[in-house]
Structures are given as C-alpha cells and as structure tokens.
Amino acid sequence: MGMMTAGSHHAREIKSVLSRLSELPTPPAALYKMLDALSNPKLSMARISKTVMEDPALSSKMLKLANSPYYGFQKEVMSVEHAMVLLGVETVKALALGVSIFNTFHNSTELKGVNKAGLWTHFLAVGLCAQLIAKAARMTAPDVAFTAGIIHDIGRLALLRLFPADSAAVVERLQNGELTLIEAEKEAFGLDHQEAGAFLADHWSLPEELHDCIALHHDEAALKKGRITGAIYLADKICKRRQLGWTGEVITPELTSDELAALGLSSGQLAEVHERLTEKASYMQEFFKSIW
Numbered sequence: 001m002g003m004m005t006a007g008s009h010h011a012r013e014i015k016s017v018l019s020r021l022s023e024l025p026t027p028p029a030a031l032y033k034m035l036d037a038l039s040n041p042k043l044s045m046a047r048i049s050k051t052v053m054e055d056p057a058l059s060s061k062m063l064k065l066a067n068s069p070y071y072g073f074q075k076e077v078m079s080v081e082h083a084m085v086l087l088g089v090e091t092v093k094a095l096a097l098g099v100s101i102f103n104t105f106h107n108s109t110e111l112k113g114v115n116k117a118g119l120w121t122h123f124l125a126v127g128l129c130a131q132l133i134a135k136a137a138r139m140t141a142p143d144v145a146f147t148a149g150i151i152h153d154i155g156r157l158a159l160l161r162l163f164p165a166d167s168a169a170v171v172e173r174l175q176n177g178e179l180t181l182i183e184a185e186k187e188a189f190g191l192d193h194q195e196a197g198a199f200l201a202d203h204w205s206l207p208e209e210l211h212d213c214i215a216l217h218h219d220e221a222a223l224k225k226g227r228i229t230g231a232i233y234l235a236d237k238i239c240k241r242r243q244l245g246w247t248g249e250v251i252t253p254e255l256t257s258d259e260l261a262a263l264g265l266s267s268g269q270l271a272e273v274h275e276r277l278t279e280k281a282s283y284m285q286e287f288f289k290s291i292w
C-alpha cells in the first residue's frame with residue numbers, strides 16, 4: 001500500500017473517530033465546578049461541600065472512602081461535611097473529578113487484557129507525582145498539576161469507551177514490545193489518545209493548561225510548553241518506570257537528566273518525590289476502591 005493510500009485511509013478514519021468523540025456526553029457541571037474550585041484557592045470548604053452534596057453518587061463515595069479501613073477513624077462517619085473535613089480538600093477534589101470522569105466514560109463491558117483498575121491507579125499516581133514535582137520545583141499551582149494528572153489520559157478513556165474492541169486490540173499489539181502505545185493507536189484509529197483528548201478538551205472548553213497536558217504528555221515538547229505540562233510529562237514517565245498502575249505499555253520510558261534540568265529539578269529532589277510517592281501507595285488503593 002502506497003503512502004497516499006494510507007494517508008487518505010487515515011483521513012477518513014480520523015473524521016469518523018472525531019465525530020464519535022463529539023457525541024460523548026458532556027461532563028457534568030460538577031466537573032466544571034471542581035475545576036473552578038481548583039483555580040480559586042480561596043474557595044472555602046463550605047462552598048466545595050455544597051457542590052458535593054448536590055451530587056448523591058459523589059456524597060456516598062465520599063462517605064465510603066472516609067469509612068474505609070485506610071483512614072481507621074474510630075467512629076462511623078455519617079455526614080458528608082464531617083467526611084470532607086476528615087479527608088481534606090485535596091482528596092475531596094480528586095474524588096469529585098474522578099467520579100465525574102468515571103461517569104462520563106463508564107463502560108460496563110469487561111475488556112480482555114485491559115486493566116481498568118490499574119488504569120485508574122495510573123491516573124491518580126500521575127496526579128500525585130505531578131503535584132509532588134510541582135511542589136519540589138516551586139511551581140505556582142501544584143493543585144492544577146494534580147488535576148491535570150488525573151485527567152491527562154481522558155483521550156485513552158474516550159477511545160476505550162467508544163471503541164472497546166479496537167482498544168483491546170491495541171493493547172494486544174503492545175505485548176511484543178515493538179510498538180509504543182502512540183504508534184499502535186495511530187495504526188488502529190489514525191490518531192492517538194493525545195489527539196483524541198485534545199479534541200475533547202477543545203470541545204468541552206477545558207482550560208488551556210489542562211488541554212496542553214492532555215495533548216502533549218507523551219511528547220518532549222511538553223517540557224517547553226509550560227511547567228505544569230512538563231510536570232505531567234515527567235510524572236507519566238516516572239509512574240511507568242515504577243510500574244505504579246497499568247497502561248498496557250511494555251516499553252519502559254527513559255528519564256534523562258536533561259529532562260529533569262528542564263524543570264529545574266535536582267536528583268535529590270527527584271529522590272524525595274520518589275519517597276513521597278511510595279508513602280502514598282496505600283492511599284491510592286483506597287481511593288480507587290471508593291470510585292469503583
């Protein structure tokens with residue numbers, strides 16, 4: 001098959017993939033409210049708790065998490081407000097985001113070879129890792145890094161939801177270690193999950209910084225785009241190198257000292273990020289169980 005043929009074949013496919021993406025349900029208002037809350041550090045717990053209580057599914061997950069053995073609170077936590085005080089702002093925001101994204105992309109079919117639980121652990125791990133990097137490198141908005149980490153792979157979730165069989169085949173194609181995820185997706189769909197995610201980010205009017213993280217996290221251009229975007233790029237690699245969560249990729253990405261330097265991160269600071277991430281391992285497990 002000549003290049004021209006392959007090109008026009010893909011062009012047709014991309015168009016149909018994009019039109020399917022545009023039919024996905026818009027994320028609930030709660031997601032936008034949470035994103036707003038993140039960009040406004042002054043927003044009080046009272047305001048956030050009001051947003052949470054408007055959403056019964058979110059409220060019940062909040063209670064489930066607060067009553068999980070991980071926290072080991074002595075008495076049963078009965079009210080959402082109490083749960084939120086005990087869990088803290090960061091966890092409340094993460095749970096709100098996780099639940100709204102989960103609902104948007106929920107697909108009840110089990111896919112052979114696709115570890116959905118592991119995928120969610122990957123999102124949370126990248127969020128926590130990016131936040132730690134942002135703090136270590138003294139970035140202005142570590143919370144934005146956390147949010148960006150949780151949603152950086154929404155393109156992947158969208159492709160899984162819309163094209164489950166093709167997505168499972170993509171994972172299968174990665175097994176022999178010859179293709180990257182990006183390459184396998186381009187072969188299957190004509191576009192990769194960064195492009196799919198960027199399309200959704202535009203379609204849903206997500207903030208530019210989040211759009212860039214979604215669009216560039218597998219590309220070293222991320223390091224030049226912005227500091228948060230760079231943090232997500234590094235965090236994604238770090239979590240894969242440590243096998244935190246699952247993505248289906250078998251090629252372990254390299255992490256160079258130039259890349260660390262691009263964000264102004266010393267090797268000592270990186271070691272500290274690693275240590276803090278280890279401490280969060282059981283938190284990630286409990287968090288995930290409460291979303292499911």
Ligand SMILES: [Fe+2]
Pocket residue numbers: 152153156193217218
């Ligand atoms: Fe990705």
Ligand SMILES: [Fe+2]
Pocket residue numbers: 122126152153236247
């Ligand atoms: Fe990722």
